[in-house]
Amino acid sequence: MAKLKSKPKKAKKNLSRRAVKQDRRLFKRLLACLLIGFLLVFFAYGAYLDKIVKTQFEGKRWELAARVYANPVDIYQGLTLSASQLESLLNDLHYQYSSKLSSTGTYYRSGNVFSIRTRGFEFFDGREESISIRVRLQNNRVSSIRKLGSATDEALLRLEPVQVGSFYPKHKEDRLLVKISEVPRTLIDGLITIEDRDFYQHYGVSIKSIFRALWVNIQAGGVVQGGSTLTQQLVKNFYLSSERSLWRKIKEAMMALILEFRYQKDDILEAYINEVFLGQDGERSINGFGMASVFYFNKPLIELKPHQVALLVGLVKGPSYYDPRRHPQRALKRRNLVLNEMVAEGLLPSQQRNIAQRYGVDISPLKRLSSSRFPAFLDLVKRQLSRDYQEEELRTDGLNIYSTLDYSLQTQAETIFKQTLYSLNKRYGIEQGKLQGAMVITRREGGEVVAVIGDRNPRFDGFNRALDAIRPIGSLVKPAVYLTALSQPSRYTLTSLIDDSSISLKQQSGELWQPKNYDKQEHGAISLRSALAHSYNLATVRLGMALKVPRVKRTLEVLGLQRPIDPYPSLLLGALSLSPVEVAQMYQTLAGEGFFTPLRSIQSVTANDDMALQRYALNVRQVANPSAVYLLNTALQGVMNEGTGRSAYQYLPADYGLVGKTGTTDELRDSWFAGFSGDYLAVVWLGRDDNKPSKLTGASGALQVWSKVMQAISKQPVHLTQPDDVEYSWVDPFGRRANEFCADAVQYPYIKGSAPLEYSPCVGAIGETLERAGNWFNDLMNSR
């Protein structure tokens, strides 16, 4: 009992001890539970972070702007190219003058001989390697292209294309991805010296670094080094917001550890080099050393010298504080610090440092690499691309878009266009700044668009008149009327007489339509050819009515028009509204001698890794009879020789054989010209946005711009290919068959069998017999 008695005491003691024990056990259990819970959460969170790290690091890391390139220049023997043109091309491509050709992207010139060390470039159809080459010019032509040290000529030299624009992601980060293998060693050394000395030793976070940074900063009396590793910096930029908190710091450290655990040092470094923010250009942010190199030095990263690399490395700490354009002294000081640190670390020979420090801040002038250097052309590119690519893809996939733009031609055309519009505006007393205009230039064969201007100020990115100004085309429609006629050789030839006399037609509205000639005269019976040359309205309406308007409409469709057309008689005089680019498409079929070629502004598209994605191939389709088109084109040569287009020959050689047509609308609201030389087709529209009269006819306005631009760009006179079933025949002024001995007889082309049969009295009986014998012989030859 005593035991029992004493028990309660003991029991009490025991109980309390047990309670404590139990408490402890409970506590331990709880602790263990908590720990397990924590670990579970920790690992779950770790796994969650791991997934984030992995998805983004292995997926699409960055949204990359699409880059649009001009057509690369092919240089070959015989190419017309002056020394100044070649030099300006090299400058456009940011080649540096260097007598030693010390790196890629350099050249030197001695007179008409250029030595060039090209940059390699990955084209759609294969890579062009970097080579050192000598280009010799003679009489403004390329006379030889030779690799340095070689005795044989190269057939072709293709330089990389000029970048003419970009389609940026919404956040406007611009970067040019570089591979770690393309990064100069000095950059990697510099980065590691300044930002993270233990980069190759730590596991993502470095306690040593933090303490060392603290020590160095205290010694220096300011912040010289940061404590975060490169990996942490990458994580911060890449995955996290810019908020500053302990929690974020922990998250950052964890992610850095994960990143290091999963990936190689070089992968992390490469990502860092491409990610880091290094400057701001208006709305565009400059990210990564690849883009920074172009932005500050206008050169690819690999071509930078040590002092330039050091300057970029110095920028990492504060791109706006050390902005070399705004604060060159700060940038210089920082650069020299980088160089000194590199020497101290034994990563740069002090001799090299001394050389590097002699340089000032040799930043290239800020060229606003505006996304809209050629806004009207880029607009066309974008619209053509939008058929195959989503807006999102265009802005984020880093596509390389190889356009058909001819950089030098577009630039020349812009200058001339601007000047001519300015002087026309002044000369004709048009309200200042009100004369607007647009121009489209294509290659005569193949339908490639080489230049587009959409505003009197071609650099202005606004309403794109080349594509969107839909205006009545006036007499530009007439070739379609005459082509309809000439396609029926049994009824119409160039010398068929048509009646240029007044006509009134009842319109659908019941109103009477009484067209007039521009000179308000009637010209009686005239040949089809001269009716077109002088752009007579009455003759054209009569011809069109005889042909039936729906047939003319059909011809317009055949020539490439896709817009709905109302087949009213007024169509015959151009009551049809089109944009300049649509007119270009229509005239392209004439320039292509009956072959329709869809206009193209893009050659090909490759992915960011240069993988070929899509090619926009040349396409042709024969739509009109080449013989009828041949006749029409010779008549349109008449327009230029003796008709409304004469003044073009004030600028171009008399034997240039230009083909074209003027167009003017009521009260001189629209001034049009469309036509081609041997190598280019161009369409010009001038007028006012408010649709008030512009005081210009097609000849006094648009043709002036056209001729001046053609004078600058065209190198080939027109050669029309005479189809096999077209023959030339002598004709007297009354359209009767004559021969070369008849006075006033002229030769015109006829589709075989359509030449006039009735002989002119001047031929005489003997002549007639000889003529018939000749014809018989010809038939014999042809039937073989």
Next chain:
Amino acid sequence: MRGMRAFTVVNDRLSRACPMNIVNALGTFLTTNRGERAFVKMPQLMCLACLVLLSGCADLSMYNQTPAPIGGSAPTEQVPSQRAPVTLKTFPLDSDTISDYRPQPEIQRRVQKPAVIALLDGAQQFSAQGQYSLAAAKMERAIRISPRDPLVWHHLAKIRIAQQQYELAISLAKKSNLLAAHDRMLQRNNWLIIAESFNYLGQTGSANKAQQQAARLL
């Protein structure tokens, strides 16, 4: 000008039918005696006589040139593409080998520009590997350099027929034909491409007509 053009036409015809020295002699004779305007009629009449005298020589002078091989129309072995752009959307790259329309004595290499020759060679290599898209890209560069060279258009037509783009091949061959005025050999080869393409399209009537055109040019 017009007289000259007509003369050139006649002269071209003559040059196919008569030995060059006679044509030249004729030209000289006419220029000196009658001036420019006399070009047209006289050669026709003179040539009537020429033709009677030299009726046998026409075919000789037309077809005895030894052609340099270019743009091989013979079937080629397909090599799998090296850069094989798998995602290329334009057309399937694994199309058939170049169709075996009867190999013709090829056109002599009359392209003057070495640049164009280099591109033709490059295109041919790509074609031989079955990389027609790249071959076509090369030919389009050639068109940019020499836009009115019928041979370049002809070769592009051949690439398209190999890719089974028959309608395009027909148009390209027709375009080449237009530019190849008076080059009967090239025209004939173009008509053969056209005939072949129509055959593939199942349009036998048009194919036969094209075949006849080709035969006429033989």
